Amino acid sequence: MLAALSQRKNGVAALPIYDRRGQTVGWLEEDTIRLLDGTIAAFLTGEAVFNISGVCVGFIHDHCFRDLHGDAVAFLAGAAGGLPFPLPERPPMPRPFAYAPTRPIGSRPPVRPKAPVWSVDWSFVTWETFLMGDY
Numbered sequence: 001m002l003a004a005l006s007q008r009k010n011g012v013a014a015l016p017i018y019d020r021r022g023q024t025v026g027w028l029e030e031d032t033i034r035l036l037d038g039t040i041a042a043f044l045t046g047e048a049v050f051n052i053s054g055v056c057v058g059f060i061h062d063h064c065f066r067d068l069h070g071d072a073v074a075f076l077a078g079a080a081g082g083l084p085f086p087l088p089e090r091p092p093m094p095r096p097f098a099y100a101p102t103r104p105i106g107s108r109p110p111v112r113p114k115a116p117v118w119s120v121d122w123s124f125v126t127w128e129t130f131l132m133g134d135y
Contacts, residue, residue, distance in 0.1 A: 014094045017065070017074050017127075022086035025074060025127040027094050033131070038095045041131045047115060057133040059115050065130065070116035071123035073130045082120040 017026040017033070026041065027034040033042040033049065042051045049058045049065065058067045063079040066072055072083050079085055125135045 015076050016088070016091035017076060018088045019074050019127050020072070020086065020122045022088045024089060024091040028076060036092070051131055051133050055133045056113055057130055061118055066118060067123045067125050067130060067135065068113065068116065069123070070119045071121050073123045073125055074127050081118055083122065
């Protein structure tokens, strides 16, 4: 599948995440989303993306990260969905991931909103804003 496109760190595949310009903006390591410097920024639970505060900030569907309105924010190699995807740049080597991911601890599990209808548009939301959930 995408294993051939991934970088390996500590025996775990890290898939590059690309923005709408095809620039590498982060890494997907199993169910953990990391920034370029290796910092944990979000987690996947099924198709839902939760930031480190436990807020659902969007979804991943057909290798495409989508905001809460269904518009594309970023993608993995092999993304589908009718969007004009740019040619991805060659990703940098990921920095060492120094610590194992831990999910946020809260009094109750995160609430996942219902997924929207996926659009064929790019979102006005940047990758950084998407991860913060401030849109």
